[in-house]
Amino acid sequence: MLTVMLAGTALVLVTWWAATTHAARGARRGPSAVGRQLQPVQAALEEPIAHFGEHEPEPEAAVPNIAAVVREGLLELRNAELRLILDAVDQGFVTVQPDGQLLPERSKILEQWTGELPVRAYIWDVVERLDPSAHAWTKHAWLQLQEGFLPLPLALSQLPSRLQRDGRCWDMSCYPVSKSEALQRVVVVLTDVSAALERQRALAEQGDFAVLVERLIGFRHGYFEFWNEATRLVASVSSSQAAGPELRRNLHTLKGSSRFVGLLGLAAVCHELEDATHEREPYRLTDSERERLRAAWDALRQRMQPLLQTARGSVEFAEDDFKRLERAIHEQAPHERLQLLLQRLLLPSTAARLAAAKQHLLEVCQRLGKSPPEVTLLDHDLRLSSARFANFWSVFVHVLNNTADHGVESDAVRLSSGKSLPAKVQISTRRSADSVLVEVSDDGPGIDWSRVAARARQRNLPFRTRQELVNALFSDAFSLSDDISEFSGRGVGLAAVKSAVSALGGSIEVESELGRGTKMCFRLALDDKPTTAPTERL
Numbered sequence: 261m262l263t264v265m266l267a268g269t270a271l272v273l274v275t276w277w278a279a280t281t282h283a284a285r286g287a288r289r290g291p292s293a294v295g296r297q298l299q300p301v302q303a304a305l306e307e308p309i310a311h312f313g314e315h316e317p318e319p320e321a322a323v324p325n326i327a328a329v330v331r332e333g334l335l336e337l338r339n340a341e342l343r344l345i346l347d348a349v350d351q352g353f354v355t356v357q358p359d360g361q362l363l364p365e366r367s368k369i370l371e372q373w374t375g376e377l378p379v380r381a382y383i384w385d386v387v388e389r390l391d392p393s394a395h396a397w398t399k400h401a402w403l404q405l406q407e408g409f410l411p412l413p414l415a416l417s418q419l420p421s422r423l424q425r426d427g428r429c430w431d432m433s434c435y436p437v438s439k440s441e442a443l444q445r446v447v448v449v450l451t452d453v454s455a456a457l458e459r460q461r462a463l464a465e466q467g468d469f470a471v472l473v474e475r476l477i478g479f480r481h482g483y484f485e486f487w488n489e490a491t492r493l494v495a496s497v498s499s500s501q502a503a504g505p506e507l508r509r510n511l512h513t514l515k516g517s518s519r520f521v522g523l524l525g526l527a528a529v530c531h532e533l534e535d536a537t538h539e540r541e542p543y544r545l546t547d548s549e550r551e552r553l554r555a556a557w558d559a560l561r562q563r564m565q566p567l568l569q570t571a572r573g574s575v576e577f578a579e580d581d582f583k584r585l586e587r588a589i590h591e592q593a594p595h596e597r598l599q600l601l602l603q604r605l606l607l608p609s610t611a612a613r614l615a616a617a618k619q620h621l622l623e624v625c626q627r628l629g630k631s632p633p634e635v636t637l638l639d640h641d642l643r644l645s646s647a648r649f650a651n652f653w654s655v656f657v658h659v660l661n662n663t664a665d666h667g668v669e670s671d672a673v674r675l676s677s678g679k680s681l682p683a684k685v686q687i688s689t690r691r692s693a694d695s696v697l698v699e700v701s702d703d704g705p706g707i708d709w710s711r712v713a714a715r716a717r718q719r720n721l722p723f724r725t726r727q728e729l730v731n732a733l734f735s736d737a738f739s740l741s742d743d744i745s746e747f748s749g750r751g752v753g754l755a756a757v758k759s760a761v762s763a764l765g766g767s768i769e770v771e772s773e774l775g776r777g778t779k780m781c782f783r784l785a786l787d788d789k790p791t792t793a794p795t796e797r798l
Contacts, residue, residue, distance in 0.1 A: 352430070352450035356383045358443050360402045370450065373430075383448060390430055390450070391423035393546035405443075412436055412443065422536070424548040428454045463525075485608075485646050486521050487564075489654045490514060494557045498550040504543055505736045509759060512752040516657035520620050529556045534750065581605055607643035610689040613653065614639050617660055617687055624664035631682055633668050633702075638688035644696060648764070652698075652784060655760045658753030659700055659780060665741070667702035667778055677775065679703065694786050695766070701779035707733075707772040711740055730770050734758035757782070 352370035355363040360382040371377060374389035383402060388395035397420055405415040416434045423430045430450045437445040493514040496502060502510070515530030533549055545553075585601045614637040622632050668683045675681070684703045689696065709729055716723035716732040723729060732738055735758075739751035761768055765785040772778040 350452070352448075354383070354386065354448050354450075356446045356448055358406055358446070360384065360399075360406070362386070363445070373450070373452075383446075386448075386450075387420065387423060387432075391420070391425050391548065393548060394420045394423055397540075408443075412438075416446075418539075420536075422532075423450075424552070428452065429457050430454075483521075485650045485653060486517060489650050490517060490557075491561075493517075493654075494553060497545070498554045500547075500550070502545070505755070507545070508543055508736070508750075508752050509756040512750060513655050513658070513756050516661065516753065517654045520616070520657040520660075523560075526556055526560065529553060538750070604643055608646055609639065610642045610644060611637070611639040614687050614689065617656070620657065621660045621664055621685065621687075624661055625668055628664060629670075630664070630668050631671050633683035633685045636684070636686040638686065638690070640688070640690040642689045642691055642696070644689075649696075649784065652760045652764060652782070655753070655756045656698070658757050659782075661753060663700055663702055663704075667704040669704050673705075691786075692783075696784045696786060698782045698784065699779065701777065703777040706774040706776055706778055707770070708740075708774055709772075715740060730768065733770070734768060 350369060352367055352373060354366040354370055357363060362377070362381045362383065362385075370386070374386055377385060377389075382399075384395050384399040387398040401415070401418040401420075404410060404418060405412070408415075410418075416436065419432065419434060421432055423432060429452070431453050433449045433451075435447040435449070436443055437447065493510050496510050497507060497514060511530055511534060515527050515534065518524075518530065519527040529552060533545065533553065536549065537543060537545060581601075581604065585598070585605070588598055588601055618635045618637055621635060625632055663685060668685065669677070669679070671681055674683060686699070686701045688699045690699075691697070709726070712729045712732060713723040715738065716729065719732075719735075719738065721728070721732045721735060721738075723732060734754045735751075736755045737751040738755070758768065761782055761784065767783050769781040769783065770778070771781075
């Protein structure tokens, strides 16, 4: 018992010495926040020290008294230090009970952001002050967490990760504190990332602007096609009336076409909006999300406007086309022949478009960690109207992404299957009667039609014939990927392709054999007259 009492006394003395030494140092420098915070601790310890030894208490009484003083003193010291830390940091820390109610401990800067909170406040009250549109979302997600139906990590992932209001942006992270697998607390950390995002945005704008200028110089027809189509998509996506599958397809297509032309900043904004709205019902953007997209596009538009006005009045054509026209004139070719050659100059060649498609395919394969495939391009000297086929080319990027993700195998898989390296992909355009055929083929794993049938059955889609399975592949929210990436997995891209092909009075043909590869052919009408073609070949 004496040992315990001496140990307790030593702890009191050490704690008292730390407090008085800190206060003495503070006195030499003048009053400080630390000194003021430690005064209650010093006062609590000085009285038992001052009277220590005046009388000999009974050991049974002395030890509990000293232990109580030590516990109280250490608690005061801990709280004082914790308060100093929370008041000094530039992040918003708050501890939340399982029912969503806030505990008193929180960092000072949090209430600078939110204003004074009520005594009985909940985490969704904090969120509402920073992003009103996320209030209901947060409350619903927290109730799911409280019910315990979902695994804890998955339940926490349903909470918003980013809050936005009046040009400011906060990242929100949640750290659970559990005991015996029972949730006790959740520490929520809010970080103001406005300045960092602004720097990233400025750098992305500079990079995107440089890419647009390069595209304008190198492929003028393709540039104007992208610009006109992207302008339409931004207006559609940012409309307050936009919702449901059409919004999902347009946002995904804007992301894909932006990445296709190298606008990584704009593509990143679209990808973040897709992540934020992935499981939102009804599928709709918030006001702040629409404003963010408009701001990113307007920044590009303002910088490109002078170049647009200059470039629209010019015509670009290849040297071979000029020589062909010159030779026809010299040979005094018929008027109809000359007129055809002149019209040809105004139509962009698919050769440049296929070259851009190849570059995009290689970049996606690299991002996916795959070796670059051998890509063969066959344009058959085909030229097409920009205005008529612009929408199709804007969604064609989804076909390329699908090929890179599902049609190009890793080297290890190919070697184990007895295939040679590298993987092979062919992209071609050609004319057939009154139709244009755009084809993409690979020698990859092929389509597992049994998996397609199983997934179609799960989604209550027809699945008994091959045609029904092809239709399922190109339906909304249908995907064979178990994971979502920036390129695939949302079940949106091929549905957008189907919509564009249908608008052109076209059809889709799919040939695929398990283990040997896949070929997709998109048959597009040259005019408004629809073409009929088989939709599958085995």
